[in-house]
Amino acid sequence: MKLNTKSLLLMMLILLSAIVYSDQTKTLIVGSEQDFPPFATGMTDSTAGGFTVDFWKAVAAEARLKYSIRVLPFREALQEFKEGRIDVLINLAISDERRQFADFSVPHVIVNGAIFVRNDNTSIQSEDDLSGQSIIVLNADLAQDYAISKGWAKQLVLVDTVEEGLKLLASGKHDAMLLSKLVGMQSLQLLGLTNIKPLRTPVGFSQKFAFALPKGQSQLLSHINEAMAVTNTNGIYTEIYNKWFGVYEVKEPTLRELSIYISPLIAIFLAVSGYFYYRRQIERKQAEEKLKLAASVFTNSREGIIITDAEGSIIEVNDTFTDITGFSREESIGRNPRFLQSGRQLPEFYISMWKTISTTGQWYGEVWNKRKNGEVYPEILTIFAVHNDAGELKNYMALFGDISVMKSNIRKLEHIAHYDLLTNLPNRSLLTERLSKTMLTCSRHAQSLAVVCLDLDGFKHVNDGYGHNVGDELLIALSLRMKNALRKGDTLARIGGDEFIAILVDLTSAEDCQPVLERLLLAASKPITVGDVIFNTSASIGVTLYPQDSVDADQLIRHADQAMYVAKESGKNRYHIFDTDQDDAVKAKNLRLKAIRSALDNHQFVLHYQPKVNMRTGTVIGVEALIRWQHPERGLLNPIEFLPVIENHAMSIELGEWVIATALSQISQWQEMELNIPLSISVNIAAVQLQQCDFTARLAILLATYPDVEPHYLELEVLETSALDDVQHVSEIMDACIALGVKFALDDFGTGYSSLTYLRRLPASLIKIDQSFVRDMLNDAGDLAIVEGVIALAKLFKREVIAEGVESIEHGRALLQLGCELAQGYGIARPMPASDFPAWISDWKPDISWQD
Template identity: 75%
Template sequence: MILLVMLFALLVLRENTKLAELNDKMYQHPFSVSVAVLEANNDILAMHRYMKDVVLATNKDELEVAISLVEQHEHEVYRQFELIKERYLGNEGKINVAYITFVDWKSLRDEVIALKRDNEDQLAAVITKGKGAAYVKVLNQRMSVLQDFARNKALEFKDNSQHSYDASKSYLYAMLIFMLLSSAITVIFVILLVRRADDYRNEAEERFDDLINSSKISMKKKEEKIKRAHEEITLQNKDKEKRADELVIAKEEKGKRADELVIAKEEKGKRADELVIAKEEKGKRADELVIAKEEKGKRADELVIAKEEKGKRADELVIAKEEKGKRADELVIAKEEKGKRADELVIAKEEKGKRADELVIAKEEKGKRADELVIAKEEKGKRADELILANEEKGKRADELILANEELAIQNKEKDKRADELALANIELAFQNKEKDKRADELIIAKEEKEQRADELILANEELAFQNKEKDKLANELALAASVFTHAREGITITDAAATIIDVNDTFTHITGFSREEAIGQNPRILQSGRQSPDFYVGMWQALLKDDYWSGEVWNRRKNGEVYAEMKTISAVRNKRGITTHYVALGSDITPMKEHQDQLEWMANYDVLTSLPNRTLLADRLSQAMVQSLRHHNSVAVVFLDLDGFKDVNDVHGHDVGDDLLIVVSLRMKEALREGDTLARIGGDEFVAVLADLASVEDCEPVLGRLLLAASEPITVGDVVLKVSASIGVTLYPQDSVDADLLMRHADQAMYEAKESGKNRYHLFDTVQDDAVKEQRENLEAIRSALDNHQFILYYQPKVNMRTGAVTGVEALIRWQHPKRGLLNPIEFLPVIENNPMIREMGEWVIDTALTQISQWQETGLNLSICTSVNIAAVQLQQPDFTERLATLLAAHPDVDPRYLELEVLETSALDDVGHVSAVMNACMARGVNFALDDFGTGYSSLTHLRRLPAGLIKIDQSFVRDMLVDADDLAIVEGVIALAKSFKREVIAEGVETIEHGIALLQLGCELAQGYGIARPMPASDVPAWIREWKPDISWPT
């Protein structure tokens, strides 16, 4: 049992270690990543705000201060990115995307700073509010992805931690159940031993009394029988003597006239004969006595043999017991916990075996003494035989004398008469000898009866020895029961039927503090702590009276007043008549286990630093509040609160001061809430409050104001006065009808909006805005999946010279081969990624695919000495390494001449940074690549811009071409663009030529190059060669 308890303890220790490791992982990895992402995001927002200060600076000093603040926060962002890369547990590609976006933003910031220093304030402001804000928004989205992953990872660790906690709790419950079962088994074992000892004692006493009574009766009957036999023999001897006297008198009367001499001689002969006969009879009786003694010796030998057989059986019994002892030893080895008691039982049995061996030896000693007695009797028999031989010799001499007398009797003529008389006398003597033989037989029978009584006494002794063994066994069992009672690890209390304590063991004294003398005579109520109600004890007694058994946890009080938890088992003890005589209670002190369990539960539900509920308990409270809200038709507010400036406190004053600040702020905010509201800390400087029972949105505004005030009031920590503020996001349920997790996320999003709006304020979550953000996120994920699964393809639209009919080039146009929606035009997906770093990846894919297609057309023998144009997004063109990346793509297709590639740049994107775009275009043209200005006329077209951009081709936007036949303004714009291109010696091409009339009008204006549905629709690459071979210009177009 001890080994099992130790095993359970090791399992609990292992689960607690695992729990600690998981908590450490949660705080050292996902938690720290989430904090780092949050701080980086805050620094990015701060950089954007200070960039606005850069634009609004009125003098050089203000400009330098603002630039210094931007650089300071930039350094912090880089540091946070290093921490994120070190501890981020997910796909590092997501980190790299966010990092590259941040790095790309630097060129834009540098441009704004350069413009500001050149006093181009308006352009710097446009870039900051436009592209700069777009970068910040994209960065926020990228950082949100990282933060969501880190939070999900933290939740995963939390779930694992909860699982480890449940396993630890299961092991604790298993240990409690095991101790309960062992206690119950101990009670049952003690009860059985007590009952068995009573049965053995009663049975042994009854058998002993019966044996003694039967032995006394048997001895008395046998003595009376022997006494009556002696009296009968005495009466018979007297009768025989009387008849012999009468016979002698009769014989004397017949021999009245015998000669006195003859009579004398005859009398002498008669006496001689009688002497011989008497001697012969004595010899016979001696022989018979010897034979009887020999028979008695044989019976003694048989008795000894029988005793030896009994001894052998006793030896076999001892051997059998020793074999059982061996098996018990083997059982002891298998069950180490019970080995001690089994060894004691085996030793007791071996002691009994030794006593049995000693009894056998004693019996053998008695047998030896019986053999010596037989030998002594044989020696006496030999001496009796020698005496008989001597008597026979004397008898021979007497016979010779009788012959002499007979000869004398013949001579005196009375020979026959005396012979007859002598024969009668001999007959009488023979009758007397028979009577003597009968008495000898009776004497032998009496001896045999004495020997039988001796055997019965031996059996009685054996029965007494058996009873002594049973008493020893009973004594051993009682000693074992007493040892179990004394040394049990559970506190044992024995009461009478009236629940008065009659005995307790040492463990009871150790647990309760009451000594045995103090407890005996008391009622167990002296241990009651008052924590359980009277109904609890009523239920306990009802179970005892019904089932004779009760088990459960009880809170008791020690002698010193300390309350402790006890696992209690109470059993009723009944006698043979079914009447309850005692109650036996076993109790184990489980206070350390309860305290450990409470500690685990507290750690699983509360924050260690602030003692506020953690995320786990918050989820439970929020779920309950949502249920109550639906039931009572009111609202619940989820308030997400983040401290502003907490990072600076940690950086300047250290984490210890930051912890003290969190403790003070948490206490203040808790006091600002209403009774029944919940404030939880979910990590770092983030708190969540649940405000229940709200009739309207306005009801939560006073609480939100108190929370802002509690966070913004100065706090003194040591000698330092600290000041922070809070940004609060709020969402209401069921107005925001989502689950608890989404409520938390919506409140979090609203909190970021509060930070964007200037901090130290609260912001209500907007479901419409959230739907738009959600749709944007879903679209981005779908486009990302399409790129990964190669769902994008290129279609090609020809460009022709309407006057000569020559094909001058093709424009590569991207299409999305959607698995469900079919072929999608760019207008349905490109705006989604316009300000997303994914646009750069897609642009490079378009260039690479177009180069691959040019190479394939060349391999098939198509003589295509024309350009393939590709559209370039502004974000891609403004990348610092655009020229190098383009060179890499060209190097991957060495068989393609770079002059066959034309890059179309939107005029609007080129105007955002004319200097940078011009430099990039010149660098690419130096490598042989051509450029065209797309959608010319839609931007702020000017001669200065056109002069600075080295594009060889100008494309008139289709919006002007399409309506030029019906709108004079559009026609004027088209004429102006054509004239401008000719002035700068640039080629011009019109987009959106849909009819023959469009072509005629353009030719009349001097524009020969065109593309549009009136010429050809975009087509797959495989259809281009056939179209080129078959295409002819319309006959109405002038040549």
């Protein structure tokens, strides 16, 4: 069957517009009160009737709402509505107090109240005579609220139904009843009570009856109002009105005055109907435009599109479908899309998928299909069920895109980001991830794990004596041996050079890890042949146990590293278990913290600046601010001497803000000097500082302190990306800072601390290749591959890239050949005081070989 163009475009329009009221599938609980004629009649759910019930049924049918009616005494219905057990009250009078907990539709009836008395009671002629009288009111009705406002609270007799109240009045036990005049008159006729009458004098309350919904249901309320307007314009409202009010007027001609109280509704409906008629005319024109758009989308969409009938037979496909699958339109029409299945996914997968479609009307996910040439490929697939106005299933529509190239690239990039290129062992990033998960498992099952830091003894002599190629072959062979020494479930990672870390799991005591440690020592110390050379190596091993060493993953690695150095100092070729009770180390750290505090208070910290250049053009693009400690006794100290001491300490945040303020001040000074020098300065930001909730606000204050400095001159280099607890939160912080004008770079990229996840989700414009890879790239094929990979990764994600650690002209040439033009390092300039920078920039020239 060929799908006509109009039908196809209508289905496209339905899917593209996505204007669907989300609660239409919900069955609404509708509350109607007992015995309130002619608005509500009947005492049970099955006997519910009356004007309001019939009118609700007409409105719900127009709006295609599912519902069930619940009939209760008014007070109980109102209470259940307030408690959320009733979704719609269909006959609630509007009041300011009720607007606190309900939203109301357009009023469907507006009536006045009246005082009902016995015919023989001549003492009550108006509401002025009610003082001191016994007054009957419906419990929770607006008449009760009005009576209380008049000061008659102690005179009130509360009843649950109109019938109960009128019978009490007729019995002579009470003096009057406050009630809707229309309801009272209808009830008197139904009950056959002839000794009661309404007073003709006006009463100070009227009731605007409407459909009531809980607060916040604006979309459903709008839907109901529109349906109400339609029922008026198509005559349904008039029919229902005549049924319940018109017949009543014929029976009692003297009461035609009641139409006065209902007539305002007609005006309201006319106004609403006019509005919706106007709106529909506009929507019709918009729909025509959307049809044109849908046709264009179907033809030119970069996604494949399949349309089937309700039985699942294909009735239309677009050109992109053919481009992706290889099947032509003629080969596909009339077939079920299951002919594309690859068999990779089990039948249970498709059963679950169709169960979701039948329940929700749509499904989104990844499937593996097969092209005409037999190639299996992944695709992102969205399926929609299309229904007609009667709710009948007519078609299915599927939109899909081929993601095979994207998945292949992601796999390669994720492998680079998580595995060591030389040994194919996990790197630090993957190790940290696995360690964190294993720590959680240990906590849940009361088990222990060991973190093992292993460093080869004297490996530097192998590289120096035989070259890096031989050293790499030795590392590969040793890594295989050590991996085989571990048990199933343990992890071995290479974190750099000749340093490895292992995670030993499922330990019940410290002694359980000793056999594994002995095997590791043996694996590292047995002679090994590389080429024609036999090497006798050994390893020093440091171990810490969790949860006995109850710290986080990074601290566990540090403690194992500290224990490894103890093993080295104790003679090598042995292991040492970390002592968690090292009071001396704690005291020493506290002393160092105190010294750093003093240095900060006494202005002993200074900034040195290392130039950043474009090697090809010779342009100096800016500087990196590097903190130094001008120690009164030890001289100028590098950051490694003090920054690790205050890591994750509040003092690190204070010091970080000092660095930013000092850098901004330096930019301001260089501006005042009117020198022809680049003003851009990058500063390092620790993860703990960046994740402070007030970081953006404090940065804004610092920028405001130097109004003459353009914010884009400041670049923030994000450190320790593995310590970022909430990447989404950090991304939002960075976006807020970028809005202030500053820029961001990802530092130490490639060391294992920066992953593909951070690169994809953090809005940094620059990637810095860590100096450890750049320094050895000329001699270490693994480091060269990492540098090349990071440059390619930066280009793929459209980020700038700069290499740090450029120590020679050869480094610069190699980087330029790889496509990296921005660099910094000792081969260009060492960090220098700000006062030396103007002279250096005037003298510096790039090597001529860089400009070839």
